[in-house]
Amino acid sequence: MKIFAMIVSKELLSFLRSIGLVLVVLYSFTADVYIAGSGIQIKPRNVVVGYVDATGGGVSQKILSKLHQPEFRPPVMFLSQKALSDAIFNKEVMVGLVFDDDFEKNYRSGKKAQINLLLDATAASQSLTTLIYLQNIIIDFQSMNFPLVLKSHKLFNQNADNHSFIALTELLSVITLLIVILTAIVFVKEKEDGTWDIMLLTPVNPKIIILAKSFSQVLIVMAGVVLSLGFVIFGAFDVPLNGSFWAFMLLTFFYSISSAGIGLFVAAVSKNVMQVAQLSIIIMMPLIFLSGAWTPVYAMHPVFQTLSLFSPLRYYIEGTESIFFRGTEFIDLWPYFSGVLILGTLLYLYGFRKIGKLF
């Protein structure tokens, strides 16, 4: 036990002494999560709208006045459809509205009035969401005599804000990647520096060495998680935490151990830190894709849906979302806990035996 503590503290010391590694970890847990959370925008924001109005104002201007900030910039007028098309082509304008000269006449006389909409579909999600906005504006504009009202209730994420989702998902991916790389590096650095042999020759049970070394890296990542939660998740994005904080920390701990298992495997087969970096990415990418981090699992091909059952990250993400947004009771988290634990134990045992063979 004393040896265990000794090795852990030695690894923590070496970690703190390698400034490069500390910076990478700090960056990943703070700036990286923040950038991911705030950078990926699907809602329209500051969309530049251009228009050509041949009607002389009236209804057209009323419609345009509904496009306001922060979603839209004040609409810009163009004199001809040609000028508008050019502006869209040059990416100066994302959405173009064309009111033909018979638009107002048709509208007033109750005929079918038509607005032509030009969308820069290369900014696919932004322009399509803009389209939905415009449709809503037009629906609002028509006074429909239809006895049906749509009253929506947004559950779990009242602001329907995707910062919190993306930031949280990014944090979970960062945890995965870092624990794999850090665990692999503590072993591979010894191989690189030639201290591996000396480590083998100390009369310490190899099992303790492996356990202590991987545990030290789990500790580093857990500390990073706390930092990230405090400064970014709760601090910058104000993500609600409806469930238990400790349930999340416990789930994270178990998950880190399972990822450390992958790290052990990477360490066993790599000769230097360069190979660790390459191999970790190759192994982690499918795990992250299959986990439902970026695409919901139900939207995947059935084969991938089945495969995703084997990604511990899937259970971790679903469990975390349950804790944060749904506020699930601890006892009801058992499917996620058991998923992470079972896969984690298997992965860790595999990695443990793989690296154990080198001792």
Add this chain to the structure above:
Amino acid sequence: MSLLEVKNIRVSYKKRLGIDNASLEANSGEIIGFIGADGAGKSSLMHSIAGVIRFEGEVVYDGIAYHSPKEAEQVKPFIGLMPQGIGLVLYNTLSVGEHLEFFADIRNVKKDEKFQAYKEKLLHMAGLSAFIDREAGKLSGGMMQKLSLICTLLHRPKLLILDEPTTGVDPLSRLELWEILDSIRKEEGTVILVSTAYMQEASKMDKIFLFDEGEIIAQGTNKELIDSIRPYVYEEVTCKEECLSFNKRTYSLKPLHVNRAEPTLEGLFFVNALKKKKLLPQVVIAKRDKEIAIPPVVMQAYGITKRFGSFTANDHVDIELKRGEILGLLGANGAGKTTFIKMLLGLYPIDEGELTLLEKVIKSGDDRQTLKSKIGYVSQHFALYNDMTVRENLIYFANMHQIPLKTALNRIEQYANELGFKEYMDELPTALPLGVNQRFSIAAALLHEPLVLFLDEPTSGVDTIARAQFWEILKKLKEQWNISILITTHYMSEAEYCDRVLLLKQGKKIADDTIENFYKTHPDAKSFEDIFLTYYKDVE
């Protein structure tokens, strides 16, 4: 005017000085030798002259002056450079013949009859005529170096720069390399700059430059240099101040009342250190904390064999290590020294053979577990944790060996004093001179008071004085602790300091005897170099 003139070369790297204030002159057909430890500035000077690194100062070759790699382009057709490291310029999957074609092509050599004749001659000199079709990766270290050399010679350079071509090469190939150099300079009038780690090669050089810490400390012919320190060299005697003894000689700046002894070239380094007062502190070794019964035979191995694929690294090697004995495992690079030590330690599985360590037959890894606390090991290049200070490293090792903290701290303090690295305790290993690193590595290996010590090339690249003092440490350890030491080295001359020597060649044991017996059976040999040469020739 000389063919090559080098004026006040200075090379500095980010944190340290490569070489400062180096000047030399060389004439056609001369062999200029550079001798010194790793990091003494030999390579920096060579690379400057070859025009491959940036430097301050001026080099004039045949009236063409250059001050930078760019300006040096015009002399490159006349220069041949062979960098340090065995087989570094070779491609493992190309054959000997293909190498010659390739090097002729990149140097744009016209392949006429004259070239063919010259190529044949080089191949013959290098003894590679029979191996034209063999891949370079399958050649021995010595053959690789000979191939590298003739590849460098193909375009008939007038200035040949060879960076440690003989280090780690077997003695026979080393002789042959020198023979090639000798005939080339005579026939082609080439200026040859060659650096070496072996003092014994000095006699083959026309002019010698001794390097120490980025400085040329002495220059002249072998004889001049040896004569220059004649007044300071005495027969071995105990003395206290401003003097030091090594290898049956005592060096002192103050006159001593004993007979003078015949100086050697390495004595120059001792005298230089005395003059500059920058000796590493002397060492003392105290008795063990408690005496331990050690069996008379510490290790026995029969028919130890290791294969890597089709390559046999160790072929049925027998070895016996007795109590209180320093056993030297000598051989060139690739002779199987490190593989052998790693098998003894259990770092590689043994493919064939029997091993008994401290009276315990080793069958599996579990048999070793209890022995680990009785074995000390210093690996090649003194591998230690570079992000922890010397003190932290030692405390860590003590803990790994489960030495009670109080005992451990006392012992660390004691070794730091005895081995003289106390002032470096709070520095990182990367910031230390190689000689200090060497001492502190051995302290790390001694913390748990082992019964047997395995040292893998602990003296390689270390400067003469640190090496001499390191051997002193080993000798005292043996006397005080009755410890057995197995040490590998590629310096044949270091056999002198061992009790018994085992010579390896290409994985096979070719000689195994005590030092006295070696001298008895070879009465007319001048040095160990000569004795081993006879064994190498016999096996050939």
